[in-house]
Amino acid sequence: MLKxxxxxxxxxxxxxxxIKNLKNEYKEIKIYSLDEEDTxxxxxxxTHFDLSDNWQDxxxxxxxxxxxxxxxxxxxxxxxxxxxxxxxxxxxxxxxxVASHKENANKLLMAGANKVIPLVETTADIITNMLENPISxxxxxxxxxxxxxxxxxxxKISNESHIQDEELSSIDWSHYHGIVVLSLMHKDMSSExxxxxxxxxxxxxxxxxxxVVGYEKDIKEFEKQIGSNRYVNWSNWSW
Amino acid sequence: MFTKMxxxxxxxxxxxxxxxxxKKFYRNLLDNNKYKxxxxxxxxxxxxxxxxxxxxxxxVKHPLHDYLFYFNSYVISxxxxxxxxxxxxxxxxxSKIVVQRAEHDSLxxxxxKLFIIFKKILKVKLSYxxxxxxxxxxxxxxxxxxxxxxxxxxxxxxVFKLFRYANSFQxxxxxxxxKKFEFFTLAIFASVVIFVSSVLIYVMxxxxxxxxxxxxxxxxYWSIVTISTxxxxxxxxxxxxxxxxxLVVIISGIAVLAFTTSLVVSAFTEKLDEIREIKTIEDxxxxxxxxxxxxxxxxxxxxxxxxxxxNNNIIIMDAKQERVEEAKKDGFTALNYDPGQVESxxxxxxxxxxxxxxxxxxxEDDVANxxxxxxxxxxxxxxxxxxxxxxxxxxxxLQFAGINKVIYxxxxxxxxxxxxxxxxxxxxxxxxxxxxxxxxNITEIAITQxxxxxxxxxxxLGNRDYRVVLLGVQKHxxxxxxxxxxxxxxxxxxxxxxxxxxxxFVKEFDxxxxxxxxxx
Numbered sequence: 001m002l003k004x005x006x007x008x009x010x011x012x013x014x015x016x017x018x019i020k021n022l023k024n025e026y027k028e029i030k031i032y033s034l035d036e037e038d039t040x041x042x043x044x045x046x047t048h049f050d051l052s053d054n055w056q057d058x059x060x061x062x063x064x065x066x067x068x069x070x071x072x073x074x075x076x077x078x079x080x081x082x083x084x085x086x087x088x089x090x091x092x093x094x095x096x097x098v099a100s101h102k103e104n105a106n107k108l109l110m111a112g113a114n115k116v117i118p119l120v121e122t123t124a125d126i127i128t129n130m131l132e133n134p135i136s137x138x139x140x141x142x143x144x145x146x147x148x149x150x151x152x153x154x155x156k157i158s159n160e161s162h163i164q165d166e167e168l169s170s171i172d173w174s175h176y177h178g179i180v181v182l183s184l185m186h187k188d189m190s191s192e193x194x195x196x197x198x199x200x201x202x203x204x205x206x207x208x209x210x211x212v213v214g215y216e217k218d219i220k221e222f223e224k225q226i227g228s229n230r231y232v233n234w235s236n237w238s239w
Numbered sequence: 240m241f242t243k244m245x246x247x248x249x250x251x252x253x254x255x256x257x258x259x260x261x262k263k264f265y266r267n268l269l270d271n272n273k274y275k276x277x278x279x280x281x282x283x284x285x286x287x288x289x290x291x292x293x294x295x296x297x298x299v300k301h302p303l304h305d306y307l308f309y310f311n312s313y314v315i316s317x318x319x320x321x322x323x324x325x326x327x328x329x330x331x332x333x334s335k336i337v338v339q340r341a342e343h344d345s346l347x348x349x350x351x352k353l354f355i356i357f358k359k360i361l362k363v364k365l366s367y368x369x370x371x372x373x374x375x376x377x378x379x380x381x382x383x384x385x386x387x388x389x390x391x392x393x394x395x396x397x398v399f400k401l402f403r404y405a406n407s408f409q410x411x412x413x414x415x416x417x418k419k420f421e422f423f424t425l426a427i428f429a430s431v432v433i434f435v436s437s438v439l440i441y442v443m444x445x446x447x448x449x450x451x452x453x454x455x456x457x458x459x460y461w462s463i464v465t466i467s468t469x470x471x472x473x474x475x476x477x478x479x480x481x482x483x484x485x486l487v488v489i490i491s492g493i494a495v496l497a498f499t500t501s502l503v504v505s506a507f508t509e510k511l512d513e514i515r516e517i518k519t520i521e522d523x524x525x526x527x528x529x530x531x532x533x534x535x536x537x538x539x540x541x542x543x544x545x546x547x548x549x550n551n552n553i554i555i556m557d558a559k560q561e562r563v564e565e566a567k568k569d570g571f572t573a574l575n576y577d578p579g580q581v582e583s584x585x586x587x588x589x590x591x592x593x594x595x596x597x598x599x600x601x602x603e604d605d606v607a608n609x610x611x612x613x614x615x616x617x618x619x620x621x622x623x624x625x626x627x628x629x630x631x632x633x634x635x636x637l638q639f640a641g642i643n644k645v646i647y648x649x650x651x652x653x654x655x656x657x658x659x660x661x662x663x664x665x666x667x668x669x670x671x672x673x674x675x676x677x678x679x680n681i682t683e684i685a686i687t688q689x690x691x692x693x694x695x696x697x698x699x700l701g702n703r704d705y706r707v708v709l710l711g712v713q714k715h716x717x718x719x720x721x722x723x724x725x726x727x728x729x730x731x732x733x734x735x736x737x738x739x740x741x742x743x744f745v746k747e748f749d750x751x752x753x754x755x756x757x758x759x
Contacts, residue, residue, distance in 0.1 A: 006660075096660075115659060119648055124542045127538070136683055137673075139710070139737060152668070195707070195708065211668045
């Protein structure tokens with residue numbers, strides 16, 4: 001389930017891009033900046049904060065625990081300090097942080113961020129994929145980011161699903177027209193490619209998540225056929 | 240009448256495509272280091288030189304077989320003579336001189352003066368004949384006249400021809416030439432010392448019956464052997480005065496030797512970077528299909544390393560010396576040239592159309608990237624240019640500069656976060672597919688005629704047997720991607736299959752579709 005609000009710490013190009021993409025996903029998006037001058041910004045409503053552990057001012061305004069937090073301060077040391085402060089105060093908070101390099105990304109993960117996006121490596125990956133695998137890159141890009149009919153979806157097996165208790169390899173997926181099943185995520189959150197030897201002998205249980213690619217209408221049809229629904233879980237991430 | 244005939248003939252040669260292309264071919268073959276077949280000619284000629292010297296050495300103590308004698312005296316000499324004539328021909332363009340003079344005279348409404356034309360041609364051709372390399376070439380042909388025994392020694396001149404074929408000799412000569420003045424000064428000093436000491440030692444020793452120095456030649460020989468610090472000891476001064484002269488020559492010899500060594504070392508040190516750069520440029524000229532990366536900052540470093548892993552050739556160009564050094568340390572071919580200067584591309588002699596896969600402007604500075612892109616566009620309209628964008632407000636400027644693909648990292652972060660919060664697992668799966676570290680990958684397989692000979696439809700490929708997921712096919716004519724195509728979808732040459740699976744299974748599947756023979 002998506003949380004109700006998003007808190008963005010840091011006001012810069014990253015935060016504006018995040019806001020642009022998330023404004024329809026959350027009821028409320030709050031921006032906090034270390035620079036008091038940013039609070040005069042006319043386009044965005046920005047609140048000043050400091051790196052002391054006093055979260056009460058923010059808590060008065062919004063429930064931090066019920067929000068997703070983005071840490072995008074430009075100064076890496078400050079960003080790490082912010083993540084540590086937040087994690088120390090809120091054990092179950094979902095924190096996404098942006099790091100310049102993989103090295104800083106590791107530090108942020110150690111500081112308690114759930115997910116870190118290393119900027120340089122991610123950009124380099126995108127550029128390399130674009131040049132070396134142009135077709136797969138454009139298809140995957142379209143599936144992930146563009147407004148295309150082709151979607152990737154995660155479907156959680158419910159207790160009513162008729163494929164429950166069946167062996168994964170015994171299911172003929174071609175019955176479900178227009179769907180390609182890519183992987184399976186076990187209850188314990190370990191993920192397996194559909195043709196891996198482990199997945200082959202796996203008995204489908206309630207709570208397993210299937211990752212499928214297909215056109216929107218085919219995915220809906222698939223959901224109906226197997227009796228399960230799309231599901232989002234993002235409390236356990238791994239990079 | 241005669242003049243008119245000559246002028247007409249010159250015009251004919253100038254406009255004759257076959258004549259000009261033949262001349263160009265031979266010019267490339269003999270003189271153009273970048274011409275791919277020149278090295279074979281060089282190897283052939285060097286082999287002939289060594290064969291010739293080997294024959295000469297054998298001849299000293301062994302009687303020579305007739306066939307070796309004829310091979311050495313005639314075959315090799317004739318080949319060298321043909322080479323000499325070809326070089327004489329391609330050295331200058333006589334017909335061009337005639338045409339230029341004829342046009343010049345007719346423009347000024349003057350009669351064409353053949354005498355002036357011949358004088359000009361003679362001057363140009365003589366400049367070739369009396370060049371050092373041409374003289375060596377001519378002397379190398381001399382053993383052809385084998386009746387003259389002395390001329391046989393001219394075979395050794397063939398060794399000097401090696402200078403023409405080995406680039407390192409030319410580099411050595413150019414390095415030493417840079418210290419011409421210093422070497423000249425040294426030579427004068429050494430000559431004066433040799434002259435004075437030879438005369439002195441002759442005067443002191445020649446009349447002494449115990450002294451081995453009897454002639455002026457022996458005195459000069461002793462001086463040179465001593466000043467060079469070789470000191471054979473076959474001739475030594477015996478008088479007190481002669482030994483004093485010897486002391487002076489020995490001390491001068493140390494100075495000459497030290498000075499010569501330091502000159503050679505300093506010449507090489509000064510020219511070392513230049514020599515390396517010339518070598519790098521030569522290597523780049525020979526490269527096919529490489530990525531040209533402008534700038535070597537953090538994103539560029541990562542991109543270069545990733546592209547290198549995919550066995551791509553990469554050339555890095557950066558105006559800042561420290562970044563170039565860093566690129567070199569990382570094992571890349573890097574040049575300290577400004578990517579924003581047309582001159583830089585001229586210097587490295589690259590063909591952007593044929594040699595460069597894509598130009599990547601990866602400076603973390605929009606101004607520098609726009610500048611580089613515009614420079615490249617001014618040279619070539621078609622090469623694919625990808626650039627980083629640091630400030631979204633500059634996007635239009637980058638597009639206006641002719642950049643084909645703009646990468647804005649901040650925008651990527653926005654898209655990724657959206658996907659992360661919306662479909663975390665799906666995002667992870669796709670991220671894993673793209674990651675090189677993961678075992679499961681997405682791979683593109685091109686449909687070739689060989690595959691098509693065995694399989695005409697998607698259904699026949701049998702990807703499921705190889706535990707490979709077929710995500711879809713991109714048709715080559717429509718460039719449209721067909722997701723999860725039906726089993727009876729026809730395959731065509733140029734289509735691309737997009738498959739997902741463990742690397743090892745995908746490899747097996749790829750091998751299988753390439754090797755299976757129908758009805759076998």
